[in-house]
Amino acid sequence: MKHIALVLSLALSSALVLAGPPAPKKEGIESKEYKWNAQEGEKIEALKFKGNTKEGRDGYEVCGACHLPNGAGRPDGTFPQLAGQHTTVLIKQMADIRAGLRDNPTMYPFAKELTDAQELANVSAYIQSLCIPLDHGKYEGANAAKQVADGKALYEKQCQECHGKNGEGNKDKFYPVIAGQHYKYLLRQMTEIRDGKRRNANPDMVKVIKPYTNEQLVAISAYQSSLAMPGSMCKPKGGKK
Numbered sequence: 001m002k003h004i005a006l007v008l009s010l011a012l013s014s015a016l017v018l019a020g021p022p023a024p025k026k027e028g029i030e031s032k033e034y035k036w037n038a039q040e041g042e043k044i045e046a047l048k049f050k051g052n053t054k055e056g057r058d059g060y061e062v063c064g065a066c067h068l069p070n071g072a073g074r075p076d077g078t079f080p081q082l083a084g085q086h087t088t089v090l091i092k093q094m095a096d097i098r099a100g101l102r103d104n105p106t107m108y109p110f111a112k113e114l115t116d117a118q119e120l121a122n123v124s125a126y127i128q129s130l131c132i133p134l135d136h137g138k139y140e141g142a143n144a145a146k147q148v149a150d151g152k153a154l155y156e157k158q159c160q161e162c163h164g165k166n167g168e169g170n171k172d173k174f175y176p177v178i179a180g181q182h183y184k185y186l187l188r189q190m191t192e193i194r195d196g197k198r199r200n201a202n203p204d205m206v207k208v209i210k211p212y213t214n215e216q217l218v219a220i221s222a223y224q225s226s227l228a229m230p231g232s233m234c235k236p237k238g239g240k241k
């Protein structure tokens, strides 16, 4: 734990040193010309490569300072879980962050350091190969059972079609894995997507969540953080549950 804290503080201080020029800022969802997942830029190049997980493991080292070496992220939601995410989603999100279509000032200096499309593909292949950790941040507020039940009803009606029954997403369609993700990260993303602040969002999803109240976002995030994807989860420690 101490070691991780040290690496993290080094990473964060070097983020300041590396900061250099700020991220570019591309117009996104609020622009009339916005086309979600436009087939252009380094994303297209990276998607063509077969990622090399061994090389990707080295490239991932710097990422582990924030997202942790096993890709678990942090239960407080500051850093998302990455483990088990589809390579397509990882490549798209990284390319969007690098191109300034998704704001991420904390990570930008590191995302910028990946050299080319091949390295993007390698790191993504490595991350996808990691099992999804069992422990993550869940909803801990009042009425948990009711929140999860309310969220489940909404999810099944409006989200499952794209994100899957178990939160498995859809690799070919660039729909993210939700299973195992931290409650607070989910709530932040849902809010930013609803409010037009995540500029690379999917317009069909935005239509669905635009009318949601804050309470509904809490409920649906509570439910999503209860999802698990059979076959992709890490084994319980010591073989016991």
Ligand code: HEC
Pocket (backbone or CB within 6 Å): 011, 012, 015, 059, 060, 062, 063, 064, 065, 066, 067, 078, 079, 080, 081, 082, 089, 090, 093, 094, 103, 104, 106, 107, 110, 111, 114, 123, 176, 188
């Ligand atoms: C200094 C900390 C830090 C480092 C280092 C870092 N990230 Fe991140 N990353 C973040 C934060 C914070 C977010 C979430 C931002 C938000 O809330 O939108 C994030 C988000 C992401 C996302 C989007 C996840 C999703 O579910 O949409 C991906 C993919 C990602 N990081 C990959 C990487 C990779 C690959 C590296 C290494 C090259 C890396 N990160 C290094 C802080 C970091």
Ligand code: HEC
Pocket (backbone or CB within 6 Å): 080, 092, 154, 155, 158, 159, 160, 161, 162, 163, 173, 174, 175, 176, 177, 178, 186, 189, 190, 200, 201, 202, 204, 205, 208, 209, 220, 224
């Ligand atoms: C039409 C398909 C579609 C529907 C319907 C949809 N989503 Fe999404 N969702 C997406 C796509 C695509 C993304 C990634 C957007 C991007 O490119 O950044 C996403 C992103 C997300 C994210 C952020 C994931 C991350 O790792 O950062 C969450 C959380 C999410 N959706 C939850 C939901 C919930 C809850 C609903 C129902 C209210 C829903 N989505 C409805 C397609 C959809």
